[in-house]
Amino acid sequence: MLESFADFFQQFAQENPRWNFIFFYEEKQAGKIWTGLKYTVWLSIACVIFSVIIGVIGAWLQGSNQRIARAVVQGYIQLFRNTPPFVQLLFFYFALGAFTPTYSPDGWLEVPIISNVGWAIISLSFFAGAFNVEIFRAGIEAVPHSTQEASESLGMSRLQTYRYVVLPLALRVSLPALNNNLVNLVKTTTQAFAIAVPELLYQCVTIWNDYPSAQYPAMLLMFVVYIGMVGILVFGMSRWERALRIPGYGK
């Protein structure tokens, strides 16, 4: 079965010189795709998680009564929302990367403590996180102030009120917008290619540099993989949305 699958694409490549699905019949190329896929999935999951955490904390700080905290969050949002994420990534990696300490595992090599994968995660999480802060803030504003007052008058601290009352209600309002932003984030992980993170786009480019005949098939593969990943994300989010639905509340 597998044999015939590989044979089919080998045959296909001979008949259609521009459609060389080399990664389907050559083990080495297939290995590259697998590695790329692993990095892409890992990058996406890490960035989704961190950007949501940043959003939750940022929105909390925005409601703080400390002016400095609010100003810092506002500055952060303006900076990351209004500049190209691609430039952010390059800046993080090259400019900030130059200052990060290094360590030496073998006494020869100097390895920075934050790898290019680390920088990609940091940079993309902060980029998407800036939008998430705004998304959560809009959700928080939709929670009636009187509900928070009720919570406070029961003796709950501001943090408890946020964690158990405001956030769960805000989340329900924020979910559609959050969904969109996370879809964008997953697609934006391809930019990590620019700082040589061996994710899927990076692997595909190395393949088609060696085998120009594999360029279109590799692009096609990228489309399929991203449609699949975004599909899973959207499916998960809508399941979550349904799980959060409250009888008798909202629509």
Added chain:
Amino acid sequence: MTANSTWTPDQPIVSIKNVQKSFGDFQVLKGIDMDIQKGEVICIIGPSGSGKSTLIRCINALNDIQGGSIKVEGQEVHDPDLDKLELRKKVGMVFQQYNLFPHKTVLQNIMMAPVLVLKENKAEVEERARSLVKKVRLGGKEDAYPGELSGGQQQRVAIARSLAMRPDIMLFDEVTAALDPETVKEVLVTIKDLAEDGMTCILVTHEMGFAREVADHIYFTDRGVIVEHGPPNTFFDSAKDERTKLFLSQIL
């Protein structure tokens, strides 16, 4: 702490002295005085905008004050060093719009604060919550969400939620104002039960019949001052001030 340790139950449980409150340039409370004894039921009545809500919100520090003093069990409420949590353990509040947590069931609404704030054992809190649900006559609705209940039922859950914290004092701000006439009664009955159990209650209300029946003392406020106060019979039958008379003639 010093003030607190000297308080004894024969002293006023809530003592309000010359309270001044402004929103910006607009002065809402212009020197309010009130002494409330433990176990008393106090009704505050008065025209819309006279500062009734503002006053009771000052008692549990939801609003700050610009002058005067409010002491709850001997503790100054507007002391900047006050532990608001300690205050709110003593003072429960029920709002006109119920303000339940819509994402929590009836039981969860009631259990949340005792578990999170008092750090009490969950099983014990649940037992207490279940008996509170029965007390406010909502047995069977433990697992319903607020959105599935009528206004009157929601308001009774809100009362149970406050009671779960075992407060010494309960504040009620026009808690029947948003209800249908038929459901007003069920909420009033619940409050009356509480009053009969000896809970100190401070109510803002437009239910004059209820005030007359349940209150130990009535305060009439207008434009930020207490115009007149007294026990219900004296107050309703022989009001002296013209503004009180006018108000009563319009409402009764």
